[in-house]
Amino acid sequence: MIGNDIIDLRTAAVESNWRRPNYLSKIFTPKEQSLISDDQSVWWLWSAKEAVYKIINRATLQRRYAPLSITYHSPDSFLYQEREYFIKSELTNEFIHTIAVIHPDLFPQLEVCKDRSIPYDKDEHGLPMIANQPVSISHHGRYWAMVKQKTI
Amino acid sequence: MDKETLIAELKTIVKPYAKDEAALANINENTDFINDLKINSANLVDVILDVEEKYNIVIDNESMEKMVNVKAAMEIIESKLA
Numbered sequence: 185m186i187g188n189d190i191i192d193l194r195t196a197a198v199e200s201n202w203r204r205p206n207y208l209s210k211i212f213t214p215k216e217q218s219l220i221s222d223d224q225s226v227w228w229l230w231s232a233k234e235a236v237y238k239i240i241n242r243a244t245l246q247r248r249y250a251p252l253s254i255t256y257h258s259p260d261s262f263l264y265q266e267r268e269y270f271i272k273s274e275l276t277n278e279f280i281h282t283i284a285v286i287h288p289d290l291f292p293q294l295e296v297c298k299d300r301s302i303p304y305d306k307d308e309h310g311l312p313m314i315a316n317q318p319v320s321i322s323h324h325g326r327y328w329a330m331v332k333q334k335t336i
Numbered sequence: 337m338d339k340e341t342l343i344a345e346l347k348t349i350v351k352p353y354a355k356d357e358a359a360l361a362n363i364n365e366n367t368d369f370i371n372d373l374k375i376n377s378a379n380l381v382d383v384i385l386d387v388e389e390k391y392n393i394v395i396d397n398e399s400m401e402k403m404v405n406v407k408a409a410m411e412i413i414e415s416k417l418a
Contacts, residue, residue, distance in 0.1 A: 200378050206388075210400070211381055247404050249377075250397065250401045
């Protein structure tokens with residue numbers, strides 16, 4: 185299972201005002217709020233929660249808008265219902281891209297594709313697939329990213 | 337409050353965040369905030385905060401979990417105002 189989330193920091197700066205009263209407390213625990221200092225820290229936390237949510241959503245096929253249920257555990261992992269989900273992020277001044285997996289051994293088996301013309305299928309739930317393998321797609325602002333298993 | 341009024345008020349709330357103009361124009365009970373209106377998940381927080389401010393209610397985590405479509409939003413607002 186793979187989840188990914190890409191955030192265009194310029195788009196986020198225009199679309200979202202995280203300094204709005206009560207905004208952070210709706211989506212981040214007190215511990216997570218203590219890690220926040222700037223845009224990058226906000227959107228890194230958010231991208232990790234979104235990437236982990238995509239794994240859970242795909243496994244359960246349930247919609248839940250519950251960002252407080254996915255919590256920071258370490259710079260490399262987040263927790264949901266006491267289970268650890270592992271993340272890796274690419275942080276630049278322009279975007280943040282986070283990949284989540286259920287076991288860290290999976291990371292070397294994955295590749296990122298940023299070419300949005302890559303053909304893919306959809307399963308019966310509308311979720312993206314390539315060669316019967318689930319892939320994860322995220323897009324925001326100027327960016328688009330797919331994470332998939334490397335083809336041998 | 338009747339349903340049409342509530343949907344019209346919700347339409348005003350979601351308008352700044354909705355990216356699908358056609359879906360916004362046709363907003364109804366079955367409209368999904370993310371899948372239909374293409375509201376960014378980070379902006380769904382703004383929708384929730386705007387609803388809290390407009391109706392002077394508090395949307396707890398349990399209610400927030402369900403707030404992914406117009407129908408759920410209407411049910412939550414109605415139950416909090418009751």
